[in-house]
Amino acid sequence: MEIRLPTRRERLRAQTVREIKAIARTHMAAEGPAAISLRAIAREMGMTPGAVYGYFDTRDALITELITETYNELADQEEAARDAVPADDPAGRLVAVAMAYRRWAVTSPDEFQLLYGDPIPGYQAPTDGPLPVAAHRACAMLSDLVAAAWPRARTVQATGEHRWEDFDPALARQVRQAHPELPPDGVGLAVRVWGRMHGLVALEVYGHLASLTTDPAKLYRAEMADLARSLGSATGASA
Incomplete structure (x- = not known):
């Protein structure tokens, strides 16, 4: 050929x-x-x-390409961290992804702001094409990890709190297609996991932890270790 x-x-x-x-x-x-x-x-x-x-x-076309590239770069790093942990340790995999996410954010604060900062005035993200696909990679990875951890996590999580109508219809449809065994409470857990992964990182990137701790990485490792326990695992977090 x-x-x-x-x-x-x-x-x-x-x-x-x-x-x-x-x-x-x-x-x-x-x-x-x-x-x-x-x-x-x-x-x-x-x-x-x-x-x-x-x-x-258009300017929006350039911004869309930059965002798409950034999502894929982040997802590549997270997937590499995930795959370095055995598949039978979903909580450990999730913690590895979280630590990779923090490393990316603190070393790439401008890219972090591009994805998770204030909306860019006048910019309208496309609803189809490469950008939604790239953004879906990280979302799907988190849903996959929570679904894998759910058999153990449900023993330490409150159940019956959520209904499918609590979530965006597109998200609910996606999860139900990929993981028909995962109940609405599993989706709620995935959203809360994302919040815990993202919260301290955002505070650190925007400088709000500087006056509170001299070792934000240690603080984040402790939070991720607690996250692992909340998933029914004794897995600790490593840098």
Whole structure:
């Protein structure tokens, strides 16, 4: 089978797209995601705005690609951490994912803000295409881990608190298709797990723990160890 190599034109286009995204990330690091502007990028590259629009027809298209890439980068790291723990230890896997999530967030605060910070003024995320698929990877992974832990977790969790109508219909449909054995309380547990994974990380990234602790990693490990116990496991958290 003959392998088709990219043409010079295609290579130059790919290089320009990479440069546009790199400059956008630089602007985002300096002033936040709201600072991303195709006109500002064009000025820095010595291009006309019309030329840049030939690569991304709107600012939202560029932002969507940056968010999609960031979700996939995060999911890659979380999946690698998950797969390093045996499949028969779902609570341990969940803790490993949580620790990978924190490491990513504290080393990539600008990307964290892009995904989980204030909404970017005027930006409308697409409801189909690569972005929802990328965002679903992390959500599906968490649901899978909670479903695997549920047989043990339900012995230490209150049951009967939730109904399917308590949750977004699309989320409920997704979970019921992937894990028909998981009850609504399992979905509630997954949302609460996400809240515990995310809460201390957000406080740390935005500087709210600086006056409270000299070792936020230790605090987070303790929280994740307690999370594992809440799933019916004695698994501890490792850095």
